[in-house]
Amino acid sequence: MSKPGDYAAVRRDIAALLHQPEYDDGSAGPVLVRLAWHSAGTYDAGTDTGGSNGAGMRYEAEGGDPANAGLQHARVFLEPVKSKHSWITYADLWTLAGVVAIKEMSGPEVQWRPGRTDFVDDSKLPPRGRLPDGAQGADHIRHIFYRMGFNDQEIVALSGAHNLGRCHSDRSGFHGAWVNNPTRFSNTYFRLMLSRTWKEKKLENGVRQFVHYDEDADEELMMLPTDLALVSDPSFRPWVELYAKDKDRFFADFAAVFAKLIELGIKRDANGRVINSDNLKGGYHS
């Protein structure tokens, strides 16, 4: 048990659990980044519902959304950290874990501020279907991300997270990694997207994705239909080109937009303290 508020101690313990020789590519990092993103990415600016507050993925309504398949691994990795620092909320822990994982995988430092609540406010619960579907195209991507309040540049920057991790047939139905070093944050995803020829492939389960055989890695790399929509869409494409050639610019823009993502729906006073809805009726504490 650490002193309440000792986030540096929590950060150290998250960093220490990333190395997982038996799991995927040997790191819990990518799935922790995805947990942070899916916890926040349900936000709807129009109704001010969804977002990381409440850590709703602990419950079936959100945790059982097929879009969140596999994220139980991320939550299980973090349980020892939660037990040791029981004062931290799940909502803070999940977002902080994503930020620590990005940094530890050689990515940028993303600003993170505490204060999220685990109080589940019934009036803020997101319906299923708020997270993106990789089988679709540019219109769908805009529909999903404009709803959260992001613009085209921010959408492309955020998508650069696909430098990390992989698709699992038993989770999303898609299969494979986007880059051949999926535990190191970089702009390779954008470079490969532009420089390789991507061929459509129908997997045995009927799912369609795009593949390229990478000779250096002796491995087949993949792109989702939504990934390649960033290249074919005339407004997304200039950002893909910029991030492919300017890694520093990508890192800076990614850090800014990921920080914005994990603040969606979090209200703060002039001192940065969170104004929580714990005092409202109609919700429950865990």
Ligand code: DDH
């Ligand atoms: Fe993603 N993502 N993502 N993604 N994502 C998957 C994996 C990972 C889409 C679909 C998928 C973002 C945007 C989109 C990460 C981070 C981010 C998988 C594979 C699918 C499918 C899941 C599995 O089978 O395990 C789609 C569609 C979009 C979209 O924008 C249209 C964003 C914005 C982020 C972010 O972090 C900011 C990460 C990391 C992974 C790797 C997870 C793992 O377990 O490895």
